[in-house]
Amino acid sequence: MLGVGYNKDKILKKIRAANYLTVAQLFLRQNFLLEKELEFDDIKPRLLGHWGTCPGINLAYNCLKTYDENIDVVIGPGHGFPALQANLFIDGELEAVDSKATRDENGIAYVCKNFSWPGGYPSHASPMTPHVICEGGELGYALATSYGFCLGNPEKTVACLIGDGEFETATALASMNLNKLFSGTRNGNVLPILHLNGYKISAPTIAGRKSDREISELIRGFGFTPLFVRATNEDAELALNYAVDDFKNALDEAYSIFRSIKHGEKMNPPFIIMKTDKGLTGPEELDGLKIRGNFKAHQIPLLNAKTDEKELKVLNTWMKSYRFNELFDKEKGFTL
Numbered sequence: 001m002l003g004v005g006y007n008k009d010k011i012l013k014k015i016r017a018a019n020y021l022t023v024a025q026l027f028l029r030q031n032f033l034l035e036k037e038l039e040f041d042d043i044k045p046r047l048l049g050h051w052g053t054c055p056g057i058n059l060a061y062n063c064l065k066t067y068d069e070n071i072d073v074v075i076g077p078g079h080g081f082p083a084l085q086a087n088l089f090i091d092g093e094l095e096a097v098d099s100k101a102t103r104d105e106n107g108i109a110y111v112c113k114n115f116s117w118p119g120g121y122p123s124h125a126s127p128m129t130p131h132v133i134c135e136g137g138e139l140g141y142a143l144a145t146s147y148g149f150c151l152g153n154p155e156k157t158v159a160c161l162i163g164d165g166e167f168e169t170a171t172a173l174a175s176m177n178l179n180k181l182f183s184g185t186r187n188g189n190v191l192p193i194l195h196l197n198g199y200k201i202s203a204p205t206i207a208g209r210k211s212d213r214e215i216s217e218l219i220r221g222f223g224f225t226p227l228f229v230r231a232t233n234e235d236a237e238l239a240l241n242y243a244v245d246d247f248k249n250a251l252d253e254a255y256s257i258f259r260s261i262k263h264g265e266k267m268n269p270p271f272i273i274m275k276t277d278k279g280l281t282g283p284e285e286l287d288g289l290k291i292r293g294n295f296k297a298h299q300i301p302l303l304n305a306k307t308d309e310k311e312l313k314v315l316n317t318w319m320k321s322y323r324f325n326e327l328f329d330k331e332k333g334f335t336l
């Protein structure tokens with residue numbers, strides 16, 4: 001039954017585990033369980049990848065999959081691959097196609113070390129990723145893909161995460177009109193989720209500069225019912241706590257609208273606006289410059305962690321904040 005297994009504690013733990021493994025993939029070549037304080041030697045020689053979008057992916061993915069185990073999730077920001085990979089690994093989907101990705105200490109080492117590593121995994125989602133057919137990284141097609149996926153499949157529900165930078169591409173914006181060509185009874189349910197983290201690479205997004213009211217009216221103008229999820233509290237753990245509740249309410253509402261539409265009622269389909277700080281749960285600042293909630297969270301926030309004592313310390317504190325030792329046991333595996 002939809003929403004019945006929506007256990008907030010479990011979801012928050014899964015998000016913490018996914019965030020930890022995301023950061024571990026980005027930075028570590030050894031000492032993956034943080035059994036001792038990080039040293040320069042533990043850090044990958046070349047730091048490549050994207051952090052900023054990942055905590056939002058981890059939040060959405062775990063709320064969606066827990067609410068509806070049959071939901072399909074399409075992720076526009078393919079640069080958030082370490083987040084997707086972390087979830088596929090935790091849920092055992094990666095192991096199903098790659099026997100080295102065992103859900104134990106060796107598997108953690110394998111997945112983390114091989115992220116963005118010669119001969120290993122790429123830095124973006126790719127056909128090596130379960131369920132992924134396209135090379136990730138080109139923004140804009142997620143929403144059109146989701147509508148195509150649901151054509152003639154009334155039993156499908158697909159959630160589609162769209163970055164707010166992606167939302168500025170011609171393709172994504174034009175795809176906002178596709179709901180007008182969609183039959184609520186003959187086709188599946190498309191649930192778009194705008195990830196409003198305010199930034200794209202090195203600049204603010206247009207949507208990030210709009211008020212909630214302007215965004216709501218824009219989304220309403222495209223023929224959707226806007227629903228907000230907010231992970232905006234100053235305290236990162238509290239932000240996630242509130243957001244997981246908001247997600248439950250938004251999904252209750254979204255599925256109720258889908259049901260009404262299936263019964264022939266004329267209603268505007270749901271559209272979730274998920275507001276998060278970019279790089280939520282990551283370091284807040286470095287040398288007086290803001291990272292969390294700023295463009296500096298986009299790629300690798302501590303680029304000198306391999307050579308700079310201070311950055312290494314910040315990374316150590318950051319990784320410890322997820323208390324991964326409470327979520328994974330060497331003998332028992334994941335205790336989520």
Ligand SMILES: Cc1ncc(C[n+]2csc(CCOP(=O)(O)OP(=O)(O)O)c2C)c(N)n1
Nearest residue numbers: 053077137138139163164165166199200201
């Ligand atoms: C079509 C296209 N244009 C440009 C890029 C380069 N690019 C990579 S990430 C990114 C920013 C994405 O911002 P957003 O969608 O807001 O994702 P976020 O990382 O903020 O979650 C851009 C423009 C791309 N990948 N695809």
Ligand SMILES: [Mg+2]
Nearest residue numbers: 164165197199
């Ligand atoms: Mg963004």
